Amino acid sequence: MSLSDASQGRFGRHDFDGLYRHHAAWLTARLRRLGVTAVDDVVQETYVRIAPYQARGEIRHPKSLLLRIAINLVAEEGRRAQRQQRHAASTAPWADAPTQTETVLLKQLILKLPQPERDIFMLSRFGGLTNEQIAERLEVSVKTVERRITRALKQVDSQLRR
Structure with a gap:
């Protein structure tokens, strides 16, 4: 892969490392600007979730896909936390003890x-x-x-x- 391919966001099927090197800092900075907590964990999980797309060579716009996956992860975690809070509030017998x-x-x-x-x-x-x-x-x-x-x-x- 040439340098111009990487600069345009084109990565081969097995160039997962190149995808990470090229976009991880950008994704981290973008998530920090959005106020996401535990940014490093979100970035790591984002790359875990993008791996199947990368393996099939289906990534046309890596920044868009990375950001979409990261935002979905943050939203999913927020929903999970809300469910846990509702569950804890409804099952904590000591709360009203x-x-x-x-x-x-x-x-x-x-x-x-x-x-x-x-x-x-x-x-x-x-x-x-x-x-x-x-x-x-x-x-x-x-x-x-x-x-x-x-x-x-x-x-x-x-x-x-x-």
Whole structure:
């Protein structure tokens, strides 16, 4: 390949090194101007993704293709980060975990409940049982379970509002 071929962006099928040498600094500078973080990682991944095109000799406008791949990588990473944040926010049980003071207060309020309401409340909220499972276990109707949970919640709520 001649120098004029490289200056015009024409690279042979197996001239991956030439493609990198000729455009890596340009791509790095361009991504920095765009405010991309982790530029070196993006550039490296861009060249990994352009390799199949290079091997098939399908690159006509290397700068355009490099920039498009790099921008797609940055956008893909942004979407991945957003998904992870949404997932973390929806699955982080400790995010809304009560403080130690709140835990002690809640325990005191639950202990003040009458025994039938307390048992059902504990099985429902801390035992993870459904109303049907509680009714079967305690040999009462589902309606009784619902009524006692409602009463327990009202009592706890009224105590918290004081």
